[in-house]
Amino acid sequence: MKRIVFGLLGSRLDWPSENDRWQRWRPSVAICQHEDFLVDRFELLYEPKLHRIATITAQDIATVSPETIIRLHELEFCDAWDFEEV
Secondary structure (H helix, E strand, C coil): CCCEEEEECCCCCCCCCCCCCCCCCCHHHHCCCCCCCCCCEEEEEECHHHHHHHHHHHHHHHHHCCCCEEEEEECCCCCCCCCCCC
């Protein structure tokens, strides 16, 4: 069975800081770092204003988990916390 993760890029926790990018916990990257939970495919949803961060996050996921297929999906929504809208 394939493991597919759907994730919503966070504008705070997933933000890659220049100084501590690899020392900080970033949930979208961290889920792909577990040796006992290999992710086959990651569907990463993000807002247009976070395109650069989504690209960096995808690159970082590919670094820590080269076997994971990453698909970026740009979505526009008013409120990311309105799960019915997302």
